[in-house]
Amino acid sequence: MSAAQPSRRAALAMGAAALALAPGLRRAFATEPARRIVSIGGAVTEIVFALGEQDRLVGRDATSTHPPEAEALPDVGYMRALSSEGVLSLRPDLIVAAEGAGPPEAVALLREAAVPFATIPEGHDRAAVAAKIRAVADALGAPERGAALAAEVDAALARAMAQAAAPDGQSPARVLFILSMQGGRVLASGRGTGADGIIALAGAVNAVDAFEGYKPLTDEAVIAAAPDVILMMDRGEGHEAARRDVVGHAALALTPAARAGRLVRLDGLLLLGFGPRTPQAISVLASALADAG
Structure with missing residues (x-):
């Protein structure tokens, strides 16, 4: 050239x-x-x-x-x-x-x-939500409004987390977050993801902690995870269609979650956005986990 x-x-x-x-x-x-x-x-x-x-x-x-x-x-x-x-x-x-x-x-x-x-900056914990709000406000030249909104959301986060915490003596639910099941392969969340973060904020534990990020699981890993609840994003395809995919999967069908029909699906942006609605996401998820239990 x-x-x-x-x-x-x-x-x-x-x-x-x-x-x-x-x-x-x-x-x-x-x-x-x-x-x-x-x-x-x-x-x-x-x-x-x-x-x-x-x-x-x-x-x-x-x-x-x-x-x-x-x-x-x-x-x-x-x-x-x-x-x-x-x-x-x-x-x-x-x-x-x-x-x-x-x-x-x-x-x-x-x-x-x-x-x-x-x-x-992104992040998947309580501090990250406030930091994100302040960063956007600073970029827009509205730091005072950003500080006020961050404080308001952080207070709501504290309340939601306190309400979501498992009662003394009760083990937190083990949650398997499935990002997709294309071709019958379970693509699940490990550590350090938005799903891992919101599960923790909602008082539960991630059933998969052997790796970071999202990775496909073998059938053996799915069974070993032994989730109490399976969590997925609501993609609008219908709850029953998603349920059939889960309970019809050879490995998932053997988990406590699938045997009891405990499948929770929530809006993806609400669940994983870590924005101003995160307190609502915690409350909705914690309530859904309680109902699934």
Whole structure:
């Protein structure tokens, strides 16, 4: 490739920068608050709405489905499969993205386009929820409102966790979180995931702790996990269809959870978002686990 023929990446970067700096879009190093914000990540968008700053949003990613009003905004695609051109076509003067947004090449191009880009740290415990709220508020230039919202949510978290804790002398429920069962393979949560975090906050224990992240389980590992309850995301396919998949699985059918029909399905963003609704997620999950028991 000659010097006169720039690489595709360089051409994209130049085009993105030209679009981002189009006349009237924004002034470099502007001191006024951003007015055209693209929010990437369901919990990030929830926080923007909870802060009362939704009028500044001009776009959101596909995981941003709550509150319902968010879905009226232009959709820039799934947060891990973004198109830099699609994001920049909305002429943002600020991009606020959850940690893990990607792919890396798209994020690199967005950063090169001279549009402020704030990355919001992820986490799966009580402290992480407050930190996420404060980080979004800081990015939006609303630290005082962020501190107030973080304190409010943290107090609600403390109450929900206290109510969810197993009574003295009672063993906490063993919960197996199944992300998917494609092809009959059980893809389950180990340590360090959002599922692992919300299970702990709800006063239960993860039935799988031999690995980190999400991994497929062998039939032997499924049986050895011996879950009291099976937890899944509600994907809208119908509760009975999911139940048939679980009880009809050769290994799952042998677990205490499947034998007793203890299957809990909850909204994925509520369950795993770790945003302002986390206290509600804890209460809903703890109640569902109690009912399943």
